[in-house]
Amino acid sequence: MHFAIETQNLCRIYKIRGGKKTEPKELLALEDVNLQIRHGELFGLLGPNGAGKTTLIKILTTLLAPTSGSAIVAGFDVVKNPEKVRPRINMVSGGESSGYGLLTVRENLWMFSQFYGIPSNIANQRIKQLLDIVGLSDRINSKSSDLSTGLRQKMNVVRGFLTDPDVLFLDEPTLGLDVGASREIRHFIRKWIDDDQTRTLLLTTHYMVEADELCDRVAIINQGRVLACDTPATLKHRLQGEAIYRMEVSPLNGTNLQDFESIAGVHKVTHRAQDGFSILELILAQDDVISSVVNTMTAGNIHILNLQKREPTLEDVFVDLVGKSIEEMESDADIEST
Amino acid sequence: MRATSLKPFVRSFHLAAWLGWQIESNWADPFLFAIYSIIKPVSAAAILVVMYSVITHGNFAAPIFSYIYLGNAFYIFVGQVMTGISWAVIDDREHYKTMKYLYIAPVHFPTYLLGRGVARFIIAAFSVLITILFGVLFLKVQIDLTEVNWLLFFVSLMIGVIMLAMMGLILAGVLMLLVHHEFGIGDAIAGALYLFSGAVFPLEVLPTSLRWIGFVNPITYWLELLRRSLVGQVAQAFPTLSTLSNMQILIILITLSITFTIISGYCFRWCENLARERGLIDVVTNY
Numbered sequence: 001m002h003f004a005i006e007t008q009n010l011c012r013i014y015k016i017r018g019g020k021k022t023e024p025k026e027l028l029a030l031e032d033v034n035l036q037i038r039h040g041e042l043f044g045l046l047g048p049n050g051a052g053k054t055t056l057i058k059i060l061t062t063l064l065a066p067t068s069g070s071a072i073v074a075g076f077d078v079v080k081n082p083e084k085v086r087p088r089i090n091m092v093s094g095g096e097s098s099g100y101g102l103l104t105v106r107e108n109l110w111m112f113s114q115f116y117g118i119p120s121n122i123a124n125q126r127i128k129q130l131l132d133i134v135g136l137s138d139r140i141n142s143k144s145s146d147l148s149t150g151l152r153q154k155m156n157v158v159r160g161f162l163t164d165p166d167v168l169f170l171d172e173p174t175l176g177l178d179v180g181a182s183r184e185i186r187h188f189i190r191k192w193i194d195d196d197q198t199r200t201l202l203l204t205t206h207y208m209v210e211a212d213e214l215c216d217r218v219a220i221i222n223q224g225r226v227l228a229c230d231t232p233a234t235l236k237h238r239l240q241g242e243a244i245y246r247m248e249v250s251p252l253n254g255t256n257l258q259d260f261e262s263i264a265g266v267h268k269v270t271h272r273a274q275d276g277f278s279i280l281e282l283i284l285a286q287d288d289v290i291s292s293v294v295n296t297m298t299a300g301n302i303h304i305l306n307l308q309k310r311e312p313t314l315e316d317v318f319v320d321l322v323g324k325s326i327e328e329m330e331s332d333a334d335i336e337s338t
Numbered sequence: 339m340r341a342t343s344l345k346p347f348v349r350s351f352h353l354a355a356w357l358g359w360q361i362e363s364n365w366a367d368p369f370l371f372a373i374y375s376i377i378k379p380v381s382a383a384a385i386l387v388v389m390y391s392v393i394t395h396g397n398f399a400a401p402i403f404s405y406i407y408l409g410n411a412f413y414i415f416v417g418q419v420m421t422g423i424s425w426a427v428i429d430d431r432e433h434y435k436t437m438k439y440l441y442i443a444p445v446h447f448p449t450y451l452l453g454r455g456v457a458r459f460i461i462a463a464f465s466v467l468i469t470i471l472f473g474v475l476f477l478k479v480q481i482d483l484t485e486v487n488w489l490l491f492f493v494s495l496m497i498g499v500i501m502l503a504m505m506g507l508i509l510a511g512v513l514m515l516l517v518h519h520e521f522g523i524g525d526a527i528a529g530a531l532y533l534f535s536g537a538v539f540p541l542e543v544l545p546t547s548l549r550w551i552g553f554v555n556p557i558t559y560w561l562e563l564l565r566r567s568l569v570g571q572v573a574q575a576f577p578t579l580s581t582l583s584n585m586q587i588l589i590i591l592i593t594l595s596i597t598f599t600i601i602s603g604y605c606f607r608w609c610e611n612l613a614r615e616r617g618l619i620d621v622v623t624n625y
């Protein structure tokens with residue numbers, strides 16, 4: 001069976017140069033990534049910042065050479081035949097305001113369509129349709145430098161879909177967009193895939209809801225390794241035998257998370273401090289373990305404000321696999337970098 | 339809608355030229371742009387004229403003045419063409435952040451960069467024309483239009499511009515490997531080559547150990563041919579290539595230009611591959 005995207009033992013190591021006298025450090029960004037993405041599939045890569053998602057997209061879009069392994073996109077090897085891959089793909093990166101500020105929205109989009117050899121009349125028609133869909137048609141003749149970051153991003157999204165590629169790569173497409181705009185874009189992405197089964201879309205995100213809502217299959221990636229790959233339902237089913245609780249409690253006064261983790265039957269605990277209270281997410285072996293958790297809280301003089309049992313989410317799957325939530329990992333990374 | 343044969347090359351060049359012109363001409367209103375395009379070259383020439391005037395006590399009628407003036411005027415092409423092509427790498431990567439989208443498009447990238455240089459070439463041609471007109475009208479630069487060897491002029495101009503474009507492509511390849519932006523690298527290299535091209539003084543003035551740079555620099559032969567075609571009667575004012583005929587210089591220029599074309603093709607491909615290996619194609623340093 002031919003796949004729209006197929007990678008075999010894909011590795012990427014970055015060499016980070018220090019000073020003149022120090023040896024370059026090596027950073028393993030991808031390690032033995034094996035993925036097979038079918039035609040017509042909306043495939044999600046889910047992971048925290050720095051997990052290797054963007055590196056993988058860069059390799060698949062011919063921007064970056066892998067250190068080892070191979071990758072086939074739209075039937076062609078990205079290293080051996082990049083010029084054959086390029087007419088068949090496109091990419092959109094979120095959270096950036098790219099584009100030629102001196103050109104209007106229409107000129108920017110028209111120019112990119114021409115690089116792909118789309119006849120001008122068809123390109124203009126598509127530009128109008130797509131701008132309508134993302135709610136940008138009233139700014140078609142505005143210089144792109146006059147657009148806000150969010151509107152520029154919408155223009156960028158249109159640029160990606162404009163060429164109607166066989167394989168489209170969306171790298172955090174809703175990053176920096178407001179809730180309404182994100183919803184519109186997500187709706188459009190799903191429709192674009194459903195309208196034509198020959199299209200394939202690889203989406204990276206660190207928004208669990210986005211992956212859950214949109215993707216046919218999801219690969220969870222962390223520190224360059226794919227930890228799990230399946231449909232969102234199947235991934236969540238892994239936790240079906242476990243009990244998942246969300247608790248809002250008074251601030252944890254000196255009570256260490258390890259006090260909870262050491263309770264028999266507690267698999268994972270994550271903690272988020274909020275303004276005046278704390279949120280605990282607990283993955284328990286079974287429901288009756290919650291009584292031991294409550295007892296520990298009472299002993300620690302922690303007040304329970306809210307207790308809720310809920311269905312597993314992709315976030316829980318991530319926590320189960322990695323041991324921390326994406327939010328915790330990113331906040332740890334922020335602390336390390338400062 | 340798949341790319342075939344020569345179409346990607348033509349498309350890449352045509353669209354890049356259009357884009358380059360939009361960028362170069364749209365930063366100011368047309369009137370200001372026209373004024374700038376006239377004042378800039380005339381001011382640059384005026385500096386040379388003042389220096390010459392001080393040294394020679396205003397002897398503008400001497401044949402050497404025309405020779406120096408024309409060398410300086412045509413040298414405008416060097417900086418503009420080389421910078422126009424190479425600067426597109428920094429501009430697209432750092433400023434507009436479109437480099438990665440262009441790179442993954444079915445674009446022939448070197449052709450795209452050559453196309454981006456077209457606008458600067460047009461502006462440079464306009465500047466050269468203005469500078470020469472200014473010289474003829476106000477500074478007694480001796481050009482007799484009936485004596486001009488037009489065939490030699492246009493042939494050497496065309497070969498020279500292609501040669502400069504190839505040098506610009508080498509520079510573009512190098513810029514792909516530089517993580518930090520280099521604002522004036524094109525102008526800096528053009529400035530360095532200015533000393534080794536016989537633009538304003540003969541190569542004999544240089545120390546013997548450095549003179550060879552001028553002799554392997556194709557710009558030296560290009561400027562000589564342009565000057566000979568316009569003011570052939572005063573060619574003897576510059577001793578450097580006086581023993582060579584026009585045809586001999588043309589052959590040297592063609593040979594060096596072909597050499598540079600081959601080198602630039604390999605060099606650009608090598609730099610591009612290295613940039614792709616190092617992950618520098620779309621690097622943004624947020625300068």
